Amino acid sequence: MTTGSSSNTGPTHKLVEAGVTLLIALFGVIVIAGSLKAGINWGPEGPRAGFFPFYIGLFIIASSGINLWNGLREDNDGLFAEWGQLRQVLSVVIPTGIYVGSMPFIGLYVASTIFIAWFMRWLGKYNWITVLAVALGMPLVTYLIFERWFMVPLPKGPVEEWLDL
């Protein structure tokens, strides 16, 4: 696989870690807000629904605070990842996002075929014969194993309807 550009720049580990910690703290705030809405005090059946998650939310915020403090104090000038590496990661995340987003409309089989073919052709630079063999073979095997042998239905789209599967 190509390793993208070899430039040694990228976001610092400290920055990303602080960002992640803040996101976790934000999650804690959301949990507390939701708990307050559900009620955190005692009701007729004992502690109400928000009682337990409220304290969980407090714990999240408290531990995030300590993590943020520790992370900022740490003497770590390393990179989180190089831009080239992040591009590699995104080159998987974005297509996968399109893949899972299109699944409700075109079904799993068609989406998988396109996804595998794209991945192998774009990132793996395989010739079309190999690409087609794997991209068509995998969904077929999946169909046989899941739908036929184990009778687990998978999402289908217009093509499967047209083929009457």
Next chain:
Amino acid sequence: MEELVNLFHGFAVALQPYNIMLMVIGIVLGVIIGVLPGLGGANGVAILLPLTFSMSPTSAIIMLSCIYWGALFGGAITSILFNIPGEPWSVATTFDGYPMAQQGKAGEALTAAFTSSFVGALFAVVMITLVAPLVASFALQFGPAEKFAVYFLAFCSFVGLSKEPPFKTIAAMMIGFALAAVGLDSITGQLRLTFGVTHLLNGFDFLIAVIGLFGIGEILLTMEEGLAFRGGKAKINLRVVLQTWKELPKYWMTSLRSCFIGCWMGITPAGATPASFMSYGIAKRMAKNGKNFGKGEIEGVVAPETAAHAAGTAALLPMLSLGVPGSPTAAVLLGGLLIWGLQPGPMLFVEQKEFVWGLIASMYLGNIVGLLVVLTCVPIFAAILRVPFSIIAPLILVLCAIGAYSVHSSTFDVMLMLVFGVIGYLLKKCNYPLAPLVLAIVLGDKAEEAFRQSLLGSQGSFGIFLSNPLVSTIMILGLIALFWSVIQEGYTRLRATVAGPGSRAA
């Protein structure tokens, strides 16, 4: 001797041809899962769980647990041949396994690894057979407070024993609890934390989280590194196997010690990974030729492999007898029990004898089958690793999507899986442990229920958690586990000052 009779019944169940077939399938799938990057034990079992919905629970658990054994075996192959630990618990195996392979002794290293895995697992299964029924019958007397104390102990040992910073472990764990709380509250029947999103009515399924965090997250990490496989050829024949077997009994002491470390670490939910490191470290210190460790010493393969496998197997003891899984994979298996309509915990030993003992018997048989399969098929499994990542990766992503979809037949879950994947990537990069997060999602509802019921019984007084000797003991053990690293540090510092400077062992 009632247990012995039960065990024989279990063997009768496990030895049915259909179940034997499932065992072989499970082991083969498991080894493949263990060999491939991005498909760990927990995640592999989670993806394949829906396949078992149409089976009887006993057959299903036999197959799934065999996938688990297979994954444990498989990790060793990649570590030794390619210096790539397929699983975190095989990292310690690379230290001496890979140098051995480079010296042309891959066959010996693999045989040693598989055999020690087998010994470790067998030791742990015998332990489970003897101890699990006792623990279960003891746990039958547990009330809500004791139950909560057991959960408390489990989660505290995570904080105290994991190598990640304690507050990151706590944060990860609490995220898990919060995710578990989303949806219908089981006690009051009230909705909470859904913020009006109908998809969240049933909360977050931990299977989706497992597939996303471990599967997709791992793929993203691998993409970043841009893996290139370069590894030795695996040749393993009967002569090498027999020769290595002749040599192995020399290391019985290392092996036994690793078995104990493994069992102990497996029961406390710290799991196989620290067990393998600890066992390697201790073996290095105790062995005669300890200074050769890291250069291809067979004992350095025996120690971590025995401990990892013993821990992986022992992790099922608390899952079966208390309903508290000792590892993420055990947590997935526990989730499977719930889906099949079985209630994990002590009642299982009373109500579902056939299931429990069928599973325990299959642990014996599965590991024998596993040893035979891996010894004979190493070249085939090693060949899988030579398939380039750009073919493997999309196939694994598709498999993860299928697994996530088939849990509830919901495409929303598939998108959720991707979100969990990105979160898993970020958390892993920032040194947050994922195992406690998953365990908290699995156990969150139960822990909360036990907590609230105890408080209900005591009218809101926290004194209930110290109200009798049993519950106090468990709670205090939990607190010791929670502050374990602090205690340990204090102890070494104390000893160092008492013994005077300069005398501290390296």
